[in-house]
Amino acid sequence: MLEVSRIRNEKEEVVQGLKKRGWSDEALKILDDVISADDSRKQIQTENDSLLSKRNSLSKEIGKLFQTGQADLANETKKQVDALKDEISRNEKLLHERIETINNYLFKIPNVPNLKVPEGLTEDDNKITKDWNGKLINLGDNALAHWDLAKKYNILDFELGVKITGAGFPVFRNKGARLQRALINFFLDEAINAGYEEIVPPHLVNAKSAMGTGSLPDKEGQMYYIEKDDLYIIPTAEVPVTNILRDEIVKESDFPFKYTAYTPCFRREAGSYGSDVKGLNRVHQFDKIEIVQVQHPDKSHDTLNEMVTYVEGLLTKLELPYRILCLCGGDLTFASALTYDFEVYSAAQKKWLEVSSVSNFETFQTNRLKLRYKDEKGKSQLAHTLNGSALALARIIAALLENNQTEEGILIPEALRRYTGFDILN
């Protein structure tokens, strides 16, 4: 969430940013609500502090009076403190209310988009920052979509998933399962070579962790929740991995922190039904390798570019046609300041599929996480967090199957062959 001090000190910037997200003047009034609630909080706190101060010094006096045998005077002073107690408890209740009010406001305010974020409110306004300039694969009329290829080679079974669990839980089998495992290993090895520390995180997180990344309360309905144990099933490795440094004050010289993790990802995808849900395009469970960095504010935007370049490298090695979009204000997720989406071309569907999203959250997550570093003056400052998919498997497999289909079978890209152990899937 945003810092109150930022809303105070850089209000115009915040206003312009939220307008980019399509906020009306009416909606922007919440900023003034935050400030006035915070003013009130300050006033109550100052008042309460002086009451507490008075109580503490009187109590100390009572102690001394008892020790010197002046019980009468001590009992007299007790009455004075008693009178303060009511006022203090009333003040404290009020103070808690104010803080809660402020937090409730802050939970509703998304991150301020970076200046690079394009104007616009729909996905049509996303700016293509790198288009595919090669030829798009043309497979002809006999091309099969990945769900048909899945049946033909018995590598992926959607109906079986329905039987075992329900819609959106596909079962990989045979060479499909091998391909999946090969991609996981390939992506992890690449990330490790790029200097990321491999993490195997828990797949269930508590509410505090979900709050830390902004998954709560913003996306509550999108996560699976286990009521009995009050735990959330992760929608992405971002959630447990970004929480590694929650409540820490790190050394400036230790930047950047680079983590990678493979996990399955679980998403309820409530309310998203349409033509794009077929096959692997949108499922409740999919595998993803995530990269996360925690970086110094001055360097985070260079780091974002570095991460974009890294993801490009993966797609190049997989020989997949891709393009990069810079998300516009209206399409930007709640917590992000700047996001680049990667789409690969899936030739039989003749569709661009989103396979990666690389974002800089700046201080939006670290404010909730209390993830800070000491600057050269010794002052605590919030760090920046970034993350990206590198990559999301389900859709990569869809594109690989469709694009590489031949009469003889599906050709495995060169870079992947030592992981799959076969050159062709047939």
Add this chain to the structure above:
RNA sequence: GGAAGAAUGGCAGAGCUGGUUUAAUGCACUGGUCUUGAAAACCAGCGUACGGCAACGUACCGGGGGUUCGAAUCCCUCUUCUUCCGCCA
């Protein structure tokens, strides 16, 4: 799942018969003196947050609540850890 014990500042570790505790002390860390340089020794500093220009004030001894004029200290509750028992991949 049952029983017992524990949780204190970066770490170790006092305090826990409630009142100079502004949380002792040691280690680590930072600066200084000394030294050709280093080590050692000595001196000083050394948590986080909120309010305040500042002086300073307030809160925080696992989390929450309570008793009291006053709580690290007493009570309740939750969480985690250790040991033992049971179950189990």
